[in-house]
Amino acid sequence: MPPKFKSPKKQAQGQGPRVLYWFRTDLRLHDSPALAHALSLSPSVFIPLWCWDPHYVYRQRGAANRWNFLVSCMRDVSESLTALNPKQKIHVVRRAPGKVMAELLRRWKVDVLVFERDTDAYARMRDEEVVGIAEGLGVKVVSVSGRTLFDSDEVVKANGGKPTMSMNQLVNASKKIGNGVPNRPLDRPTCLPDPLSAAEMDLGDLDPNDRKNDGSGGGKKEMDYNLPQRTLGKAKNTQYETGIMGPKRDFGIPTLEEMGIDPADVTSPHKGGEIAGLATLKSMIENPEYIGTFEKPKTAPTDFEPQSTTLLSAHMHFGSVSVRKFWWDVQDVLEKRRKQNKPISGEPVNLPGQLLFRDMYFAAHAKLGFQFGQALGNSVARFIPWHLQSNYVKGERDGSLISDGTYVVDDPQAEEYFRRWKEGRTGFPWIDSLMRQLKLEGWIHHLGRHAVACFLTRGGCYVSWERGAEVFEEWLIDHEVACNAGNWMWLSCTAFFSQFYRMYSPVAFGKKWDPEGNFVRKYVPELAKFDKKYIYEPHKAPIADQKAWGCVIQGDGANAEEKRSKVYPKPMFDFNERRQFCLDRMKEAYDVGLYGDDERVLSGEWKKLFDLEDKGGERKEETNGHLLPRGTKRTKAKAPDDAERSDDTGEFADQGDESQGEENDKPPRKVVKQTKTRKGAQKTLDTIVTRTRAMK
Numbered sequence: 001m002p003p004k005f006k007s008p009k010k011q012a013q014g015q016g017p018r019v020l021y022w023f024r025t026d027l028r029l030h031d032s033p034a035l036a037h038a039l040s041l042s043p044s045v046f047i048p049l050w051c052w053d054p055h056y057v058y059r060q061r062g063a064a065n066r067w068n069f070l071v072s073c074m075r076d077v078s079e080s081l082t083a084l085n086p087k088q089k090i091h092v093v094r095r096a097p098g099k100v101m102a103e104l105l106r107r108w109k110v111d112v113l114v115f116e117r118d119t120d121a122y123a124r125m126r127d128e129e130v131v132g133i134a135e136g137l138g139v140k141v142v143s144v145s146g147r148t149l150f151d152s153d154e155v156v157k158a159n160g161g162k163p164t165m166s167m168n169q170l171v172n173a174s175k176k177i178g179n180g181v182p183n184r185p186l187d188r189p190t191c192l193p194d195p196l197s198a199a200e201m202d203l204g205d206l207d208p209n210d211r212k213n214d215g216s217g218g219g220k221k222e223m224d225y226n227l228p229q230r231t232l233g234k235a236k237n238t239q240y241e242t243g244i245m246g247p248k249r250d251f252g253i254p255t256l257e258e259m260g261i262d263p264a265d266v267t268s269p270h271k272g273g274e275i276a277g278l279a280t281l282k283s284m285i286e287n288p289e290y291i292g293t294f295e296k297p298k299t300a301p302t303d304f305e306p307q308s309t310t311l312l313s314a315h316m317h318f319g320s321v322s323v324r325k326f327w328w329d330v331q332d333v334l335e336k337r338r339k340q341n342k343p344i345s346g347e348p349v350n351l352p353g354q355l356l357f358r359d360m361y362f363a364a365h366a367k368l369g370f371q372f373g374q375a376l377g378n379s380v381a382r383f384i385p386w387h388l389q390s391n392y393v394k395g396e397r398d399g400s401l402i403s404d405g406t407y408v409v410d411d412p413q414a415e416e417y418f419r420r421w422k423e424g425r426t427g428f429p430w431i432d433s434l435m436r437q438l439k440l441e442g443w444i445h446h447l448g449r450h451a452v453a454c455f456l457t458r459g460g461c462y463v464s465w466e467r468g469a470e471v472f473e474e475w476l477i478d479h480e481v482a483c484n485a486g487n488w489m490w491l492s493c494t495a496f497f498s499q500f501y502r503m504y505s506p507v508a509f510g511k512k513w514d515p516e517g518n519f520v521r522k523y524v525p526e527l528a529k530f531d532k533k534y535i536y537e538p539h540k541a542p543i544a545d546q547k548a549w550g551c552v553i554q555g556d557g558a559n560a561e562e563k564r565s566k567v568y569p570k571p572m573f574d575f576n577e578r579r580q581f582c583l584d585r586m587k588e589a590y591d592v593g594l595y596g597d598d599e600r601v602l603s604g605e606w607k608k609l610f611d612l613e614d615k616g617g618e619r620k621e622e623t624n625g626h627l628l629p630r631g632t633k634r635t636k637a638k639a640p641d642d643a644e645r646s647d648d649t650g651e652f653a654d655q656g657d658e659s660q661g662e663e664n665d666k667p668p669r670k671v672v673k674q675t676k677t678r679k680g681a682q683k684t685l686d687t688i689v690t691r692t693r694a695m696k
């Protein structure tokens, strides 16, 4: 359906409203309900805006691959706007939205501010502030749902005001909204009104006064999670220093160099932008057999060039492909095959089912806010006394605990496991190849994510899922707060899924999908010449063979490249021993039955329940290294007693994807009596400030 805007007379006469269109999660022109709404107002002036927000620049982790994906999406949309109207483009304003919006609305005499609704926790706070500013100035604000199949807030309402914790709940709620059927996609616009003249748009005079007060402060003095990404050097980070309109005073899109990031660090083959995203979708749709019979658990995590799934997730994240277009293009194929009596796969393992999982996580996050992304205060997450737990500080507004971005090294062994996991040197080639692919390319298959997430948490290292989620935040090009936290909770059996005795083997899982070990050979090239018999357990190869195949298995993999001949580490632990250790710990935690919002968790009393003693530990920030020494954290876990034995062989590869095929409503809570009602999940910009202060 085309949007209503057709360059009407009213606009030509300058009578329509001045519309500021704020791009955020919707870097596309096709099927953008918010954009269609903005244009249906027949604007006399139309200003496409992007606020280059210091929050994302400094306080959300992201490596070169994701920044590159973002700017590719922005460039692409900007060029598409220009193609519709040579005077148009995205206008990037390098300031925090809350700091600059009043000025923009006043100067540009905006009548209506329009944007796509964003239910992420930070986005809600930001938008609340901006809406308050706009309405205070008499500007009408319209936010339109468009990021998900169904409006996440509506889903929560239809789910009785509760977070959606299962596919059933999501599907039932969606039936109450649109009969379970999302809207058909809208066409892209065919023309665009002009912005203001260059002179009227100009903000250059704001620079001298505004720069120091914009919340970025050039960003240098504030906590910068992305410092390690600035490989050109901190001093080269000029993205805010060259002025609110950028170095050319043309509202230009920041380059990687301006961010201090070396473009050579972009190693992902996956391309951003609406054009690339739609081309990928088209190529998938042109293969009806693939679309019609897609079953997620049957897609190989070891396939590359091409991968076995659509690889559209980063486009979903940046909005460069509409989720409804994806859904309906697939549905049209399925419908045709239905009529032809050709086989089709069903939900939730088919492609629409995958998109419903996405909606499920979005709605859960929409309801729970910040707490959805952390262990403490999280009412749906079981509390497990993992190693390397996040450090929490009190939020200023309501005093609830919020992760301050650091974690406590309570156990050096766990810290070493974590480092080796992140750096792809665990000595388990299946895990290492996945982690190296993740870092290099910014994407790994869903089952690959299963393997590494299980291994880090309940299937080997017994490290907090929050640490893994942070590494994914840094490296994934498709990082999405809701999907990342939700899936990490699922894999660590803290929420959504509870069968902790079903554990992935770091050897058998990969072997099942790729007996030749080609995936390992590609991403762990030092093992390229190993016989397939040893490719998943190279330490078992005779030393003479290791030498003949050009790689000796020794050490911990640190500084491997400095050694004269190639080396690859031995396994960092005996998996069977660790498996038992984790099973015992998980059983114990399930028996105790705490959830993240329990008073005993919030107060730290949980340590007594787990018979853990406090020992010294230092505080660390994941990407930046050590920060503060700190003195009170536990190290020892209770010795296993009545540990439940697993009936599983340790392989668990056939379940491949339990997350895509099973229902897991939250099991009834046990044992614990709430001693205090939890305060609301309200977070404000104050809290962000508190978090930042706490880092200094």
Ligand SMILES: Cc1cc2nc3c(=O)[nH]c(=O)nc-3n(C[C@H](O)[C@H](O)[C@H](O)COP(=O)(O)OP(=O)(O)OC[C@H]3O[C@@H](n4cnc5c(N)ncnc54)[C@H](O)[C@@H]3O)c2cc1C
Pocket: 296, 309, 310, 311, 312, 313, 314, 316, 317, 351, 354, 355, 357, 358, 361, 444, 445, 446, 447, 449, 450, 453, 472, 476, 478, 479, 480, 481, 483, 484, 485, 487, 488, 491, 659
């Ligand atoms: C530990 C862990 C962390 C994850 N972190 C993220 C994340 O940060 N961002 C993210 O988009 N996905 C995340 N996922 C979900 C999933 O792995 C990816 O969405 C998927 O692998 C993307 O590849 P694809 O586009 O080829 O997916 P396809 O299989 O082709 O699926 C189509 C689309 O459905 C959606 N989708 C599929 N599976 C899921 C799922 N389990 N949860 C939510 N959406 C899904 C995605 O938008 C995807 O593009 C995570 C999974 C795990 C196990």
